[in-house]
Amino acid sequence: MTARSALRRYMLVSFLTWLPVGLMGATLVLLMTSRGLSLAEVGLAVTVYSIVTATLELPTGGLADVLGRRVVLAVSAAFTVAALALLAVSTTFWMFLVSGVLKGVARALSSGPATSWYVDTLHGIEGREADLKPGLARGGAMESVALCVGVLAGGGLPLLVPAQVIFPLAAPPLVGAVAAAVLLVVVVFAMPEPAHDRRSLASVLREVPATVGSGVRLAAGVPVLRRLMAAAAASGVILCSIELLTPGRLAELAGTAERGSLAYAVVAALGFAGSAAGSALAPRAARLAGSSARGAIAGTVLAALSVGSLAATAGLSGPAGLVSAGLAYVTLFVGLSVAGLLCLEMTHNAVSAAERTTVTSTGSLSLQAGGVAANLTLGSLAGQSGAAVAWAGAALVALASALLFVRMPAPPTGSSRSPARQARAHSG
Template sequence: MLVSLLTWLPPGLMMAPMVLLMTERGLTIAEVGAAMAVYSAVSIALELPTGGLADIAGRRVVLSVSAAFMAAGLSLMVVADSFVLFAAAAVLNGAARALSSGPAEAWYVDTLHAAEGPAADLKPGLSSGYAMQAVALCGGTLVGGIVPLVVPGGLAVPPGMGAVAAVVLLVVVLFALPEPPHPRGTLGEVLRAVPATVAAGLRMAAFDAVLRRLMPIAVIFGVALVAVELLTPVRLAALTGEAETGATAYAFVAAIGFAGSALGSALAPRIAALLGGSVRGAVAGIVVTALSLAALAATARLGGAAGLVTAGLAYAGMFTGLSINALLRTELTHLRVTSAERATMTSVTAMSLQAGAGLANLGLASLALALGTAAAWWLAAALVLASALLFVRLPAVRPAAPEEQPAA
């Protein structure tokens, strides 16, 4: 829980002030976009190799390197005053993001399996970890938006706070995260083994009877996230009348969404128990997400306070549903893999989400311009609801023994 909190607190702190910090230091909007593109390109390019590295070299090693990169990248942002320096910070932060994707979760599952066996219930711990991620993002977003107004140093304060959190994360990982025994070779042997591990993970995602159903859902959820993150700020700016007030409104709406995410993560184990299993619970999360997106689309013409309130409620509902599904889908994924490819498969899931987000970035903005914002939200709602069909007659999920590969 502590590692999850400290990993996601720095991104939360940076969410509100990041663009304004760069423009205040003299970057144009085009340069800001280019710096953010550098971050995305680095994180996407390194996602699978770093997941494979975590499976070969160990979780704690990769997490500690991630924390060090994050501290360095955020510290550089505090003093950066040119595009080159902000781009360099983006490289460090993008690498940190890729390195942190999967190892902590894989560490938890490995540790629980070592203590209680492969049939151990993963949901309680995953629920706590996911809830702490949402708490970090929610609290970090609010603090990052308020601190520059009241603390000397202005917009440079949130990245400084994030760097401190990253240093604390590094200390926690190094001294308070005992890792189960993990076979290691020389550095050369480790690096040579990464491509094979990545290839094995991709083959498993494509040919395993359960995983090939779950990965497209991650793609669709990437579309859903972009549908709201890309279009809601524009919608709120139109409601409030100014870009600045729209940004403030979006910070609060996003915080409400992260609170919904924490709620969904906490509720997921109970939902699964109430409905008779993780598969049914995951479908329930899909339905809640689709209905919330539909509500956002149906109220797109509302103005004033009513529009703001409905947007906040829809955000809360959508992120609650997303988190319920994501947590239970994660459990189903971990039950299909062994420790040897656990972090890699988490990275494959993250890549699937990013692929959906990339497609949505290309298509939804054009659709919104042509047919209106509501049309894009209706499409996203329909895609999310249709993804529930991938759970129909899902093959039985059972824990994979350490020596076996899941059967196709």
């Protein structure tokens, strides 16, 4: 396999992994409420999904490091097919709850293996000094393109499906299940992986806790990884502030919930396009800034200014408010994607293949932890003092997180000391 072939496959898998998420995202809440769920039940179903994902992040990352990337990605795709097929036919709260559990398992399983597969493959072809930024940037861009295409298609599909044939709001998750089935085929047949030693399931499961423990110790023990985990948590705060407060703000500006829903779908699609642009621009940003760490500072500051502009323009109404909110949303995702892509590169450069997926899962868990903290604080803050104050708080968190990249420690290097040994050395 050539580097170009590996990149093409990585981009395709990245696109297919996130296309089902985009397809179901635009109509998920409407589907649940139209089938009789209250908003409280919808919130509980979504919370269960988040809890399952967070709980399984590290174990599934360790499983990918032990079993291999392809196996775990294939299982993730299978869970996605089952989850979205069940979602399309769900009529009760418990069916939606089970669908949420299956989606959470699928999401946790898909967190990291595709990127780890690409990095390991490229290292095998070009060596450890291979430049990861261009490939990771294209993979990140394809994820954003998939979300953009998916949310637009998912939002428009119910208008095109005859109600006599299928319940219109069930069409997007059904199409998402088909896309996940295609992903399953691609992973099985187009992602070759070096053979692993044949081991029993019991022996594999015994290795997972040790792998997880090693990855966590590595993330906590290496200075550069500690900072990257903290930056991921700050990103979780920023993203939560957007997902929590933007829909209500747009509904207020548009005049009705229905128009606000359409406005949010359009703005979200533009945001995903901005995310794709940010991923594509990340290598250039690092080059112009002089290093990946300085490029991450630029992206983080841009994100902070964008959230700040949401706070500053919260008093605007009508078209001016819609345009300013949309521009801030798009610019925010450009900045977050630049910083996120460069953080991903720095993370992969600081670990070995043995802990790669576990450490990236630790980063994903840190991001979700930041989101949980924001959910517990920003929602009540917005309720008491308004969205502008909550956004201002998120902007300050983002601005403070830019300091994490100043004088960024170098990643562990040297053939005599592995990253795991470096972690033990740093931890005393």
